[in-house]
Amino acid sequence: MENKRNIRLMYAIALLQGMVFYGPIATLYRQAAGVSVFQITLIESISLALALALEVPWGILADRIGYRRSMILCCGLYFLSKIVFWQADGFGGFLAERLMLSVVCAGLSGLDVSILYLSCPEQESHRVFGVYNNLGMAGLLAASAVYAVFVGENYRLAGLLTVFSYGAAAVLALFLREVRSSQPRTASHQLADFAALLKQLAHSPRLLLLVLAAAFLNEAHQTITTFLNQVQYTRAGLSASAIAVIYVVMTLLGLCGGFSARLTGWLGERRTGALLLGLAAAACLALALTHGPLVSIAAILLLRVCHSLFTPLQTTLQNRQVTTGDRATALSLNALLMDLVAVFTNLVFGRAADFFLPLAMGFGFALCFAGLVLYLASSRPKAGDLE
Known part of the structure; x- marks a missing residue:
């Protein structure tokens, strides 16, 4: 069944979550906060391990509580993780942000495309996925341009702008409609x-x-x-x-x-x-x-x-x-x-x-x-x- 409202909202969420204003200087941002390159790679390794462990449990949870509620939870936690990143100062802060991001990524894996697939006619799914992926890229491009022109060396401002974009995405997720019946099972x-x-x-x-x-x-x-x-x-x-x-x-x-x-x-x-x-x-x-x-x-x-x-x-x-x-x-x-x-x-x-x-x-x-x-x-x- 076609649900144009969900498709439009998911498009907007993809655009906003693509706006990572600190993307061009992500490594420099962490180094300026006292995190070494080795610590960055260690954080990434821990993050991947957690994401792997949570992939299947998150999918089961999404099928049990409904895709809309799962999307709201993921977008909300995504928003909170960007606040942590903005304020992080040292290894512990960035590790906390990355662990939160692992939970989010595991939750979104298969969830966002399920909402899109079930909100559009099957023959339109290929086009819808293409637009969805493009909007994430468009958000990244726009954020990179803003960083290059307006932000410069102010790394923390880049983090704050990212908080704003992810906060807006979390708000939009509240207006999604459920696309499947949610019947709790044992x-x-x-x-x-x-x-x-x-x-x-x-x-x-x-x-x-x-x-x-x-x-x-x-x-x-x-x-x-x-x-x-x-x-x-x-x-x-x-x-x-x-x-x-x-x-x-x-x-x-x-x-x-x-x-x-x-x-x-x-x-x-x-x-x-x-x-x-x-x-x-x-x-x-x-x-x-x-x-x-x-x-x-x-x-x-x-x-x-x-x-x-x-x-x-x-x-x-x-x-x-x-x-x-x-x-x-x-x-x-x-x-x-x-x-x-x-x-x-x-x-x-x-x-x-x-x-x-x-x-x-x-x-x-x-x-x-x-x-x-x-x-x-x-x-x-x-x-x-x-x-």
């Missing part, structure tokens, strides 16, 4: 449902392959475009100002996800996914083989485009294969598997980059190529089907 029923979902996932090889393919591309994109890109740019001899300009361009290219549905309409789902994963693999291979500035910039931007176009497609495909009414729980299981992949790939990327940067880029190529193979296997036509 804990034994919840555990039985969870066991059934695990069994269903284990017996859904196509879904497992799709989730793994998406996870491999996600991690190659996340690690290379967030962390390794700056090392590659420095290796290519680019200045800090040039890197900042590339950051803005890369953020803009993240908005191309809105064209994913149109591209899929032209090529079909299988060909689109294969093309994007193949191009992502080629981009990583180029980064492994050269450190020239033009090739490095082009390859990293291409990887960004491929991920932005693939995300709405894989989200639609995952939702389509969920047959249970406990949609948030099922999607949380998928997210849990993707996070487990991230734990492994992060360690490999980090070790490889410390030893030899092209080796890390080569690992990115291996991930994307493996993702291509898995995606083709997951989308292989069934007997009697026509492509």
Whole structure:
């Protein structure tokens, strides 16, 4: 059933929560407050472990208390975490903020897309997911522009502005409508449902392959475009100002996800996914083989485009294969598997980059190529089907 009010509210929430005004200087913000780089990475590791532990329990809770209440809780806690970040001074404060964020991320995993999917006609879901992802990117771009023009060296002001945007998002969540009936069940029923979902996932090889393919591309994109890109740019001899300009361009290219549905309409789902994963693999291979500035910039931007176009497609495909009414729980299981992949790939990327940067880029190529193979296997036509 279509619920335009929910869709509009979720769009606005995505835009506001994308407005992280301290994004361009997140590391500098923490360092100015007395947190070392090692402490930052330690906080991230603890945060990921907690998020993994909470993925499935949050999904079960969302299916039990309703998606609207769960979204309100997540947005409210998100808002509080930004207040903690704004006022944090030292390791303990930033650790507290990150632990709160872990709870939020685990809660939102599968929840926001479930609300969107159940609020729009199925044939419109691909377009809706694309717009939703784009608005988050648009918020980040707007916040980055405001920071560059008005904030400058005032890091705490950037934190305060982020508090305002997340507070507005929390208020908007109060006006969401429930999109499914919420009938409380006993804990034994919840555990039985969870066991059934695990069994269903284990017996859904196509879904497992799709989730793994998406996870491999996600991690190659996340690690290379967030962390390794700056090392590659420095290796290519680019200045800090040039890197900042590339950051803005890369953020803009993240908005191309809105064209994913149109591209899929032209090529079909299988060909689109294969093309994007193949191009992502080629981009990583180029980064492994050269450190020239033009090739490095082009390859990293291409990887960004491929991920932005693939995300709405894989989200639609995952939702389509969920047959249970406990949609948030099922999607949380998928997210849990993707996070487990991230734990492994992060360690490999980090070790490889410390030893030899092209080796890390080569690992990115291996991930994307493996993702291509898995995606083709997951989308292989069934007997009697026509492509």
